[in-house]
Amino acid sequence: MIKKYNKLVRDKIPKIIEENGQMCETEILSDERYLEMLELKLSEECTEYQIDKDTEVLADILEVVYAIANAKGMTDGELDRLRLAKANKNGKYKEKIFIKEVTDW
DSSP: OOOOOOOOOOTTHHHHHHHTTOOOOOOOOOHHHHHHHHHHHHHHHHHHHHHHOOTHHHHHHHHHHHHHHHHTTOOHHHHHHHHHHHHHHHOOSTTOOOOOOOOOO
């Protein structure tokens, strides 16, 4: 039986498939197509989390976010530093603040 997937997967997935006694056809994407597929993958992972609420999917989301940053020339450390700088400047989401309305003085 042949199953068609046509999706971006983690680097070790083809080897795992082969270790399970199956074969898979792969393709190495161009940089432009890779970024397109990463953005699609991010959307898929976010949707999966929103539907299932499985916190394990959050790790998958982070992996895709790091891959997008890397594809755009940013290291994991640079992304982490940027996130921390923004958190220090604007805060995090710990206090559960929900803005209902803003009015000019």
